[in-house]
Amino acid sequence: MTDNIAALFAEQTAAKFLTATPTNGGFIGADIERLLAERATVIYRDVADATYYGASIHLKQQNFAILNTAQSLRQRYYHAAQMLWELTATSYQTNVTASTVFTVAIMLPSRHTIATWHRLRRKSDSAAMALVRLADQTAMPYQVVTQRLAALQVLTPSDRLCLSEADWLTWRTAHHSFPSALDRPLHLVHFDRLTTDVMRYLEHDQLTTRDAARLLDNANPDLAQHYEARSNS
Incomplete structure (x- = not known):
C-alpha cells in the first residue's frame, strides 16, 4: 500500500509541476537540465562507471546535483529528472516507485504521449520505428518509452517491443537512416x-x-x- 500511496503522491506532484512549467505544448526533453539548474547547482563529471548516473548532495542549505556525462544523453536527461524529484517532493523523496512515477510523468505526460504515439504510429512502417521516433522527440531511453506506452495501454501484444537498450541501438542501426546524438555521451566536466x-x-x-x-x-x-x-x- 505504501508504494501505491507514494505513486499517487508522485503523480499529483508531477501534475502540479507540469502545470507550473511551460513546455510550449511539447515535451520537456533536454530542457530538464535547465529546470534542474534552477533548483540546484549542476555538476558535470565524467565517471567511467556504467552503473553510475549521478548523485544529489545537500550542503549547508545548498543543493548540488552531479550528472555523469559518460552516460548517453538519454540516460543523463532521465536521471536529471529523477534528481528533480528529490528537490521537488515534500514526501517519499527516497521511494523508488515515487521517483520513477514522477520522472516518467513529467518527461512523458500521458495525454501528450498518447496523442503523439498515435500520430507517429500512423506515419510509421512499424511500431518499432514509431517508438524510436517518440524516444527521439522525448529524449528518453527506449526502454523507458516502451514501459510508459505499455502502462498507458497503447501497445498491442503484436508490437513486441520488449528490447534491452542495447538491442534498441542495434535495431536502430539496422533499420533507421540516421543515428541520434542522444545515444552518445556529451563529455563535460564542471565541478568548480x-x-x-x-x-x-x-x-x-x-x-x-x-x-x-x-x-x-x-x-x-x-x-x-x-x-x-x-x-x-
Missing part, C-alpha cells in the same frame, strides 16, 4: 562550485576532512583522495 564551497567550509572548520572527501568523491576524486589521506594521517 562544489569544490570551492567544500574548501571554504573546511577552511573555516565547518567540515571535517573525512566529510570533505565524501562530498567530493565523485565531483573531484583527486581532491577527495587528498582529503581522505589527510583524515587518515
